[in-house]
Amino acid sequence: MALTSNKLYVLIATACCVGYAWLFFNISENFTDSNNFTVCLFKEVTHVPCPSCGTTRGVISLSKGHFLEAIYTNPFSVIIAAIMIIAPIWIVLDVVRKKRTLFQFYQKAEKLLIKPKIAIPLIVLVLLNWIWNIAKGL
């Protein structure tokens, strides 16, 4: 599956749609019930939270304006929220202007992320976040 620009746009758009649907599903759910409901395979199998567990709760508290609470639940939620807001706008702008700036950005970011100088600190950060998640018992 070589990632062409069209595929990338469809993929990101679909991901955003699923993300928003998931978010609304979780907001409309009763909160005490939704805490027991998880789709995370890792958590189901091992009963240990994965690095991105708590992101949904984080995004929900972010949507209510509790920034610090979101950071405390999972810092990933800020990144996810930013992507979910920016990506659809970027895609629409690209489609309207018939440019491929998002695709070019994606390729540049991919090349940048693979460099050990950048990749290793990021991996360490993810691991630290994971340890924090386990310590918090999400």
Place this chain on the structure above:
Amino acid sequence: MEAQKVDMFIMSNGKYFESHHVNAIRNSLIAADDSKWPMLSVTQFNDPSTILIVSIFAGQLGIDRFMIGDTGLGVGKLLTCGGLGIWAIIDWFMIQSATREKNMEKIQRILG
């Protein structure tokens, strides 16, 4: 390149590529210059079976995608908990052919 050399390469590395690509690879290898051989013989291809095992156990964290060089998709999988667990399961079935496609891209980069 000599046909014998090419066939030896195909025999030992054929499993890393989609079966419908093998013939095209053979033809382009025969047409290729001999100077590509040293580069080609030291190139490491990702084994689809290994990546499948990684995908089953660590697909949730996107490590399979990172390993085959799809960094962007790997980050996406990591941040979204394996795409709410659904993408991780879909990838159990997709990752082998994705790996072979990536290997194809790799060999094309060497030959191109």
